[in-house]
Amino acid sequence: MGLTSSGAMRQCVLLVLWLLLWRLSVVMEYAPHASIWFPPVALTLTALLFLGWRACITLTVACVLSTFWEESIYMTGRSIQELLVSGSLFAMLHVGVYGAGAVVLRKSLAHITSYNLYSVVMRFLLVCAASTLLVSVVGTLVLYDGLASATLKETLIAWWIGDMSGLLVMAPLFVALFQRWYPSRNFLSDIAFVPIVHANDFPYSVKLLLTMLGLLFTSFAAYYFDSPEIACFVFFLAMPQMWIVYTESPFHAAVSLALFGFTMAGLVAFWGIDTQAYIFQFALCVMACSTYFSMAVPALISDNHKLHQQAHYDGLTQAHTRQSFFNTAEQLTKQAARYHESLSLIVFDIDKFKHINDSLGHIVGDDVLKAVAQIARSECRESDLFGRFGGDEFLILLPNTPLESGVKVAEQIRLAVSQVSAQFDGIEVSCSFGVAPVLIAEGVESAFELADRQLLMAKRAGRNQVKWPQF
Numbered sequence: 001m002g003l004t005s006s007g008a009m010r011q012c013v014l015l016v017l018w019l020l021l022w023r024l025s026v027v028m029e030y031a032p033h034a035s036i037w038f039p040p041v042a043l044t045l046t047a048l049l050f051l052g053w054r055a056c057i058t059l060t061v062a063c064v065l066s067t068f069w070e071e072s073i074y075m076t077g078r079s080i081q082e083l084l085v086s087g088s089l090f091a092m093l094h095v096g097v098y099g100a101g102a103v104v105l106r107k108s109l110a111h112i113t114s115y116n117l118y119s120v121v122m123r124f125l126l127v128c129a130a131s132t133l134l135v136s137v138v139g140t141l142v143l144y145d146g147l148a149s150a151t152l153k154e155t156l157i158a159w160w161i162g163d164m165s166g167l168l169v170m171a172p173l174f175v176a177l178f179q180r181w182y183p184s185r186n187f188l189s190d191i192a193f194v195p196i197v198h199a200n201d202f203p204y205s206v207k208l209l210l211t212m213l214g215l216l217f218t219s220f221a222a223y224y225f226d227s228p229e230i231a232c233f234v235f236f237l238a239m240p241q242m243w244i245v246y247t248e249s250p251f252h253a254a255v256s257l258a259l260f261g262f263t264m265a266g267l268v269a270f271w272g273i274d275t276q277a278y279i280f281q282f283a284l285c286v287m288a289c290s291t292y293f294s295m296a297v298p299a300l301i302s303d304n305h306k307l308h309q310q311a312h313y314d315g316l317t318q319a320h321t322r323q324s325f326f327n328t329a330e331q332l333t334k335q336a337a338r339y340h341e342s343l344s345l346i347v348f349d350i351d352k353f354k355h356i357n358d359s360l361g362h363i364v365g366d367d368v369l370k371a372v373a374q375i376a377r378s379e380c381r382e383s384d385l386f387g388r389f390g391g392d393e394f395l396i397l398l399p400n401t402p403l404e405s406g407v408k409v410a411e412q413i414r415l416a417v418s419q420v421s422a423q424f425d426g427i428e429v430s431c432s433f434g435v436a437p438v439l440i441a442e443g444v445e446s447a448f449e450l451a452d453r454q455l456l457m458a459k460r461a462g463r464n465q466v467k468w469p470q471f
C-alpha cells in the first residue's frame, strides 16, 4: 500500500513538473506554437528511461492537458474534440519517439565508465539530434497545417532547436535526480567521481556567479546595442562552464548547465531580444556538448588518482606498498648521500599472528594489523617512511637517524604495541624488531637483508624484542 501510494505520488509530481516546465517554455516561443527552449522533453526522456511504460500514461495526460492549456493561452477556437485529437497525436508522437530514444539509451547508460564515456556521449547526442528532428518534422506537418502552413520553416526549426536544447541541457540533471529516487537503476554510477582540485581553487558558488554575471552582462549588451555580434560573446561563457566541469562533480556541472539554460531563456525573454535568441540557443547546445565530452578528463584524472593510491598504498593499513617503499627509500638514500646523513631501517613483524587469525578470525586479525600500523606510525616522524612488506611484516626507513636512535625508536614502538592488547580484550599482541643502518654504498636492499636477519634472531631469542648488529 505504502509503495503504491508513493508510486502514485511520484506520477503526480511527474505530471505537475512536466506541465510547469511546459508553461515555462512558452517564455521562449519563437514561432507560432514552437518554443526554442523546451525543457519538458528532458523530463519525458528521463521518466521513460527510469519508469519505462509506467510513465507513458502520465506523460500522455500531460501532453493532452498542455494542448488544452495552450488553447486557453492562444484562443484559436478549436473544439474540445479537436483539442483531444490534437493532444492525443502530440502525445503519441512525443511519448513514442522519446520512448524509442530511451530504449536505445537505456543499455549504454547502465554501463557507462570514464573509459567509454565518449562513446556514450556520442550515442546520447545522436539520439538527441535524431529524435528531436523526427518529432519536429512529423509534429509540424501533422499538427500545424502541414505543408500549407505559412510558418512551416520557422515552426519546424524552432521546434527542433527547442527540443534539442531542452534535452541536451536538462536530461543529465534529471537523470541524476531520478537516480536518487530510483537508486536500483544504477545509471551513471561509474562516473560518480570526486574531482581532484587544488586547495586554493575557488568555491563552486563563485564559479556559478561568474557564469551568471557573464550571461547577464552579455544579454544586456546584446539588447542595449541590438547587436548579434555582441550576442556571439555568449560563446565565451563556455570558459567558466569548462572550469566547473574540470574542477567540480558531474552533478555540479549538470546543475550549472541547467541553470545557464533557464537563466538564458529568462533573460532573452526579459530583454525581448528574440532576434538573437538563436545565437544564445546555439551557444547553449555547444556548451552542453563540450560539457559532456570534457567530463571524460576529470573522470580519468580521478581514476588515475585512485589507481595511483592503490599502487602506492596498502588498502588495509595505508602503509606504502613494498614496491613504493623501496622506490621512495632509494630516493631518500640518494638524498642522504648528498648531505652526508645517516639512515636506519627497522623491520618488524607481529608475533604469532597466525595464532591470532586462527583463534579470533581474519577480521579481528585485520583490525590488529591496522592498530599495530597506526601505533607504529604514531611513534614515527612525518619524514619517516612507513611501509608494509607483506603479511604482518612492516618496514620503517628513518632519514637522518643513526643506528642507536633507530634502535630507540624500535624500542618505543615495541612498548607502545602492548597498548594494542587492551583494545582487543586482552589478546597478547607483541612485535619483534630487527634494526640495521643503511650503508650508502650498499643501498636499502642489503640493509633490509641485514635487518631481516636481526628480526629472525629476535624471533629465535623468544620474540617481543629488538635486535641490531654489533659492529
Ligand SMILES: Nc1nc2c(ncn2[C@@H]2O[C@H](COP(=O)(O)OP(=O)(O)OP(=O)(O)O)[C@@H](O)[C@H]2O)c(=O)[nH]1
Residues within 6 Å of the ligand: 316, 349, 350, 351, 352, 353, 354, 355, 357, 361, 362, 363, 364, 365, 366, 369, 390, 391, 392, 459, 463
Ligand atoms: N588477517 C590477516 N592475516 C594476514 C594478512 N596477510 C597475511 N596474514 C596472515 O598472517 C600470518 C603470518 O604468520 P607468520 O608471520 O608466518 O607467522 P606468525 O604466526 O606471525 O609467527 P611468528 O612470525 O614466528 O611470530 C599468516 O597466517 C597469514 O595468513 C592480512 O592482510 N590479514
